[in-house]
Amino acid sequence: MPGSCFGEFLVVSTFGESHGPAVGVVVDGVPPGLALSEADVQRDLDRRRPGQSAVTTARRESDRAEILSGVFEGLTTGTPVAILVRNEEHRSSDYERFRDAFRPGHADWSYHAKYGIRDWRGGGRSSGRETAARVAAGAIARKILAGHGIAVTGYALEIAGIRAGSFDLAEVERNPVRCVDAAAAGLMERAIAEAKDAGDSVGGVVEVVAEGVPAGLGDPVFDKLEALLAHALMSVGAVRGFEVGAGFAAARMRGSAFNDELAAEGGGARPVTNHAGGVAGGISNGAPLVVRCAIRPPASISRPQRTVNERGEPVEISIGGRHDPCIVPRAVPVLEAMVALVLADRLLAQRSLGRP
């Protein structure tokens, strides 16, 4: 598999470059009989869309989803659902200057080393635009999960070093940075604006929580639930770190503090605390699933940077144009999509065991 497929039961295959005709996705394994419309997909695409607020890029793409297959009379049929999103605003000329220069922090050089050829317009396949396809697929996963009482929610915990101090999920979609703390959100907005004015960019931390995950999802050994989630989330270009539950903090805890004791519930058990973040031995334990991602500052900055061109000559470049000074707010629906895809995949996997 050369890298553009993900999943085993709910198999996602994306295609498309940032400045080609379209990006899109084929989702195979969607259970039959699920109500699915373009509006379901559009909702999440709109949350990822460029130009949605002052803290994102000023580029505007309407990102309209067209369902090409797999849905008949409003219901999925069990066959592949293909979704197409045409690219609209091509300003390839913006990139003409970088035609042969490797932009620092981007994949230009590594793609060149790998393939010996690359679509230099806006990063081509390595562009974040590919994540529109993931979000479209994630919308399907979300609907599958909703049918089993599972909800996936993401939000910013930290941006530019500013940490949320309070926690209110109702705030998330009310502020443009998607933070759980309205006051911190204001500071974050300001910090982003400041970085932008300085021709620079900032990063942050996103947390994604899945409520309603039944115990028993995930597989032993190599396909532990947190391993699949780490794979999924680290495959989003801007993510540089991943943790589940207590994460890196666990390295400084003692076993007696870290271990989640168990209480009786419904004939089985329930973790009393949740340092493990909802998984034990790679398999969900019935507690909410909690993961966190470190998001790097975007690579496209207008400050001058030293680099090299395809002829091996040193050059200096400054990346003007309309870029996100902080990708955190738009990353939230992408990370939610990836978590939803993993959970839906494992939910279908678990069914094959014939267990309740």
Place this chain on the structure above:
Amino acid sequence: MPGSCFGEFLVVSTFGESHGPAVGVVVDGVPPGLALSEADVQRDLDRRRPGQSAVTTARRESDRAEILSGVFEGLTTGTPVAILVRNEEHRSSDYERFRDAFRPGHADWSYHAKYGIRDWRGGGRSSGRETAARVAAGAIARKILAGHGIAVTGYALEIAGIRAGSFDLAEVERNPVRCVDAAAAGLMERAIAEAKDAGDSVGGVVEVVAEGVPAGLGDPVFDKLEALLAHALMSVGAVRGFEVGAGFAAARMRGSAFNDELAAEGGGARPVTNHAGGVAGGISNGAPLVVRCAIRPPASISRPQRTVNERGEPVEISIGGRHDPCIVPRAVPVLEAMVALVLADRLLAQRSLGRP
């Protein structure tokens, strides 16, 4: 795939429970003509072996590797290499007490929820003993990599909150905690002993570096090199967090500080700094690959803990017996093995492109 397979080109399939007859591994895709002997495998197995020092469990298993296939007259033939490690010291009776109690921090409850049946002797399949099979496979990956000038090295950066202050790779195999700082190593040993005396356990942070990785390994989108590494490393039971390069620190850096500028080298480019940890856009960029893992404190502690049994009754248990108070030193060769497996897999993948 139900979870016990890993890799696409170098495919690893492990089997075995901690108290069954054996653990083992089948490695398919090993290139033909590689010199391979049981001694090659034994070297790494010995670094993972229980009872190797005062900071590990007192259990003793000789962990002898037997190669069952795929090697003829000292060379691999291109067919699957199966390696068997018989389990020796079965003290299942140690576990009889936990027959129906779910040990906190272990996978007892989640396996029960998943399968409705479990081998309760020492965790069965969820036991860390399974990693012996990974280390055996990793030894093969290492030999493949060595033939391409790639070396993988792991070490403790932090244990029980004590951080290495100096960095000397030569120290690693000289101290029982595998730390790069001899002075810190002494403090770490003491902290482990202290926790053990208190019936408790401690965690830490391991860093793994791969030198000599050529630019071009890894795949776009879902199979980014760091995504595969995160999958591989988070699949090791004790790992709770993963980061590449600057990792979580990147969330607080500005783009101008995080981006690695490029310098000319050998007709191509070379990152001047290495905040990205050797990957750009999911593809290696020629810089050393640097990843870090958070290791939790071991779950087996002698302090009393509250839990539930299979009948849903609350019980209190205290896990005596011979357990590792800190798994970091023995985790080092396991994490090295996983990194080596991913890199060898992608090296073979890259060959299929027909690129130099």
Place this chain on the structure above:
Amino acid sequence: MPGSCFGEFLVVSTFGESHGPAVGVVVDGVPPGLALSEADVQRDLDRRRPGQSAVTTARRESDRAEILSGVFEGLTTGTPVAILVRNEEHRSSDYERFRDAFRPGHADWSYHAKYGIRDWRGGGRSSGRETAARVAAGAIARKILAGHGIAVTGYALEIAGIRAGSFDLAEVERNPVRCVDAAAAGLMERAIAEAKDAGDSVGGVVEVVAEGVPAGLGDPVFDKLEALLAHALMSVGAVRGFEVGAGFAAARMRGSAFNDELAAEGGGARPVTNHAGGVAGGISNGAPLVVRCAIRPPASISRPQRTVNERGEPVEISIGGRHDPCIVPRAVPVLEAMVALVLADRLLAQRSLGRP
């Protein structure tokens, strides 16, 4: 994987229903730097197109291929190539009568049993229309193979019981049944017309030969070259039998007659005869690859047939409309595409071994 993906190195993922908006394919793993245009794809699509001659269905679809990704400035970039073929002539109303009746010989009943829901318009996903996507993908495979001197050619050996008596490849594209024997072709055409007039349909046998296949392709045990080819060809709906080399005739030969003796050639060996059809032990031996498929008579016939509807009531149906009385001529490019996809996949696989 739920069935719409094929291949490991050159991964094909098709989507689309016969009466939905489009059929299409995503091909991942296409080597970078390959010249590829829509015209390359169109050539093969035109050979599969309905309405191309008097012996095929009278339906007319122009089947225009649109490349949506993976090609930049006329060359592939190593990223997924998505190709879209819009469906044009929707006459869903033709099928309204079969809305709830299971057509004999079609997949209506088995899909209903599997999914509990189905797109009843023209078979939906089970329609032969899906093979347009395969042919588009096959055109890419063909170009990869051409770069290695491998050519794949298919033709009718038998239709309606009439067997080709002579063998001239130059005849194949000159007659509408794609037969290697011009005289037999005339008889075949007449037999097809006769069956059509009788409201019936006929089958035949197609042979596909690949010239220039180097020794060494294919893998031991489960992925023998003939096993992959059988998988690929038996996945075409109309194919009911598969054989390689002597095939079923081998069952009546003695070992001394069947074994291909070897002669020296170029420092290696060359089979003197080719009863094995180009493979030994599942791995190509340097002789031309020869496979054969039994093609069933099309299921859609205007003669009345007894069946059952979704309410379990017996009904009689007669399938009017414009259907192929014999699918053999249009199956030829589809079977070629499948053989080309398998060979290109294994060619890339073999490269990963690092062998010449």
Place this chain on the structure above:
Amino acid sequence: MPGSCFGEFLVVSTFGESHGPAVGVVVDGVPPGLALSEADVQRDLDRRRPGQSAVTTARRESDRAEILSGVFEGLTTGTPVAILVRNEEHRSSDYERFRDAFRPGHADWSYHAKYGIRDWRGGGRSSGRETAARVAAGAIARKILAGHGIAVTGYALEIAGIRAGSFDLAEVERNPVRCVDAAAAGLMERAIAEAKDAGDSVGGVVEVVAEGVPAGLGDPVFDKLEALLAHALMSVGAVRGFEVGAGFAAARMRGSAFNDELAAEGGGARPVTNHAGGVAGGISNGAPLVVRCAIRPPASISRPQRTVNERGEPVEISIGGRHDPCIVPRAVPVLEAMVALVLADRLLAQRSLGRP
């Protein structure tokens, strides 16, 4: 995947060479709670064992199965079941003569071309001995199927051109050629003996039937049930052709004769005839599954044959030793195992859809 793995839900990974220490198999995905003992596996291994009758090779191997993992207190636990079969009778010296000569009809030359190295003792990995591992895995699949009322039965339909005239399943295990016709069996035995005396070998045709297969197994497009079966059966070295239902005879039938009309049954439908062999559109239709394989005459014959050695020199060889003059009787349990593995895999797959 380099070829030694098969299946997606029930994943089989075999290893071992004919003259190495052992052959074996790891089966992942076995549902938990299945009663499984070594005796279950031994039963089928004994039917495949060399030396079981006068028509097979005189070699004797006891082929004792040892279960190494995945079974606890007599029940499977959901974790991988590894089964080891030690090789006993090594007469590598028998093969010393062929050390550098490529035996005609064997994989010696093609393996040499692929890998540049090979285990020349008895074919190494390409030896039929590998099928012992498949039979062991198949025994597990059979038990899974039995729990769903599915039974898989194979038998000889034809040997050395002699065709069974009557059909009595009770005869199969009563005669050494496993034929459904006792009278034909006698003629077959004589024909085999005659070929053997002439230093030659003979082939035949095996049919495998699965009763009790529910409608709905298999997947659209590339993973049609017959495609997976063809893959599985053509991966057995001696198989040169595959057909389902009417198979090659379908090529000469008219649609009106070939189509299976449907009758009402249990609220659904039931094919009245079974020309399709139990599948429609790649998905089982509730009729018995019927497939047939052409088995070639064994390659090892004592008659002199011309070939080439590793130095490219022409040589003549005569393969003495104890070889099967006809592999059909021993192939029966192997082909049954492959059919059982595919069906069990698809049964688990279907469960993931959440359909009854």
